[in-house]
Amino acid sequence: MLVSVAVRFCTIGLLLSLTLVVTSTESEASSEVTPVSVSQKDIYRRLLKHKRQDHALAVKTISQIDDFVKQYRMIELVLDKLFQVLADARVQINVSGWQPDMPFPDNEKDREAVAQVIENTLLFGDILLRIPDMTHEIYKSQTRRRELVIWSLQLCNETDVFEHAERKLLNLMSQELGVIPMEEDYINPYRIKLKKPSAPQKTPKKKQRQPREKKPRLGGRRLEL
Template sequence: MMLGVIIAVYCISTTAAQNAGEKASAEHATYDEERVSAHAEQMFKRLYIKRRAEQLDGVKRLLVLGSYEKQYQMVDVIVDNLFSVLQSSRVVLESSGYVPGISSFPTDEKVRDALANILENTALFGDILLHLPDISHRVLSSKHEWQVILQWSLGFTNQSQLIDKQTRVLVGLVSMELNLTERHPNYVNPYKRQINNLNRVKEEVKTVNSSKKKKEIKKGPRMSRVEL
């Protein structure tokens, strides 16, 4: 009888030890996964900031194209591609069940790419809209589905914890510019004054160049009157 008790106790102890070992291994694996996920998230944030700087440089190059027509053509092409990416990425994220601000950083590469596409392209359109408001409103109003996608992507981006402070401010300004949220009493597009100043400078340069050309025109030789 005593031997049976000893064997039973040994078996219970062995089982408990095995369970404890399995639990420790599972916790260790979970810790490793969380550590890898946290590292990937930090890398994502750093790359996002870098990507945003590159995008802003690209928008600044749009501003010096020189004519409204050229700017409109470029913006139209960019926006068409941009919303195509937003739409396809939205499908991926919604089918994955990812919820911004709630879900943990995705481990699936396809979902991460879709997440980056949404956050980057939403901010890019925001830059274009604020720097070239007249053209952007005109392009955006040409397709109702673009307005629907943009409203969704702005909400998604605003809920995300992966964007930097400057981008969060940008999203707020874009939402007010589009009247998707109530405008603050003192709201103003911070780039509109820069745009007006740039246009004024262009007109002044154009006027100066025009005056110079007129001065450079030389009169041809005149026939002198010869009295017979």
């Protein structure tokens, strides 16, 4: 009973956390007092660091669910929400005409859409690399997601807001998804390795004793004296 309540609480908490990641960018930005000379991109870089801490906590919570069905359902719910947010943000960005090589948008709605793409692409990468087998199965259940992820990865790679850690994450998730070729030394340690069944050991056959050949005795019967 306690486990069930805890998991339900985690589900609500994670979905709420994801919603906050998506919707709180502008409120946080507007609450900070920043010099006029600081660009919107620099402000967002600082905000992104806090978002990444939220992502790490969410992924850790998901990975610690030890019930397969509940963990699967959790990832399914998060990805459904995540890809819906990405799709909506893509529509807004296309309408605005904003391109990654342009300055960070001044328009609040456009800026929020760009932030949603960046944050949810990174969050998807976190979940994919940490819980790869289950995430691959859920991700592949809807083919339209691949095209959306390729678009979001391209936008993120062309957006100059990331530090080394985020750029490395984008590279690793691109390899994991097969968007780019895997490097020779690429290994995801969280992949479940299927052990090859060991060949049955042959029991050594017992050597059959061969009957000894009777050698002819010298002489005939013993003579009784």
